[in-house]
Amino acid sequence: MTVNKNIGFAALFLLGLLAPVLIYPVLVMKVLCFALFACAFNLLLGYTGLLSFGHAAFFGLAAYAAGHALKVWELPTLVGLVFGTVSAAALGWLFGLLAIRRQGIYFAMITLALAQMVFFFLMQSSFTGGEDGLQGVPRGTLFGLDLADDMTLYYVVFIICAAAFWLIYRTINSPFGQVLKAIRENEPRAISLGYDVGRYKLLAFVLSAGLAGLAGATKMLVFTFASLTDAHWHMSGEVVLMTILGGMGTVLGPVVGAGVIVSLQSELADKVGSLVTVIMGAIFVICVMAFRRGIVGEAMALYRRMVGEKV
């Protein structure tokens, strides 16, 4: 099983290295950024059992923070990305403190309300450019590499996402991850074993927010602008859709979900226009009604059934 897994990851890694040769690199980078965003979100929904409806705030804030650092403060690209990530993690800490004492729908509503406050802050502030967004952010250089070139940038983005993906995978399979799963499975029992579950949830929330921020900052670098779309509640909904469609609580589910949604959106945008939203809605309904475990979840269940029958 672990051998299979390693082969699978190696194949994905190779695919990631070859992808920009076959497909338009900016599209692949977009998929990668959203895949990271969804994986960060899944750490919370799939492995801790917390449904946040405000993750766009981290994604969007990090995009603006990194953009501002690069464009106005003219800081190096790496510093800008780190600044975006840290800002999102700090905001995550604040959100977490306020939200984790509540559960289920109340938790979701508090995160949504806080994210709306962040949205209005970004809309009203002068440094964000309001409705126009923050445009013309220079990509700069990284270790002497000129990131203005899409191919060069692609491999930088790929490495960032691969490293973040590894960190998420490690977190899921760490002593900390074990406690998170225990909390997801049976919170009162985790408390009765002496775990201060609030602190574990808070750390999970901060990690998830920080990584969502890294995704937002990286996406800003790819498109050289940050806009209100990144922080809008639609974005929070989209990441829920990606995660559930791909399979929450599976390692690869969010990656698949992000791939499907982003490529559908870019394929359909010129053909059906605003009907895209309707199609996305229909996909979500079908997913929730017919295959709740998501694409990867259902595939794994099928695989297990087949292997199980052989034995």
Add this chain to the structure above:
Amino acid sequence: MNGPQAMTQDIILETQGLVKEFKGFVAVNDVNLKVTRGHIHSLIGPNGAGKTTCFNLLTKFLEPTRGSIRFNGNDITKERPERIARKGVVRSFQISAVFPHLTVLENVRVALQRKMGNSFHFWRSEKCLDSLNDRAMELLTEVGLEEYASLVTVEMSYGRKRALEIATTLALEPELMLLDEPTQGMGHEDVNRVMQLIKKVSANRTILMVEHNMKVVSGISDRITVLARGSVLAEGTYAEVSADPQVIEAYMGSEQGGH
């Protein structure tokens, strides 16, 4: 209470005037409970007598309206539930409390893991938990589950889940175990097995349990407290409380109206 040393030497848990009110309804009313160290102490009573509420108060899953709780002579009335667990008072739940999608071994290991102090280490591989496997297997062997160690818990029978729950609780080496209806919903054989198991694990520790099955209560309890409508109705050995007319009435209804 002067001279707490002398008073509390053999009393592990003591409540004084414990009251829990829910909007206009008194679920637990002035309960004074004393649990002697080393005993298996049963809490019985008709449905709605406040037994589970009592448990929730003792482990601070609920906040008492009034009254105090002392464990080993120390006031724990204001402690948070996870702190109570760390002090050595560990509870089980009425509905089997396992982590269904973890393996049987992982269930026990999660309980052992906290003391390693690496539970916030998200950057380390869970392989560093493997050093706990031997101890986890010992505990599983103690409850007769060693051959199911690698099974995903959700696939086990109900009786075995309850046994796993006991193994997980034992992993914390609690001084005082609180078991909430450990044999509820079990078939005859499982009841016997769990009863023997409770007897076995009660060595060197104290057990307070809520139980409906009178065979279990009479079979292994050293002392019994009968609750009815939130108050203590009687206390004593099985022979004493089962002969108490008030207890009989509480269980059977009034003498002429019982059905």
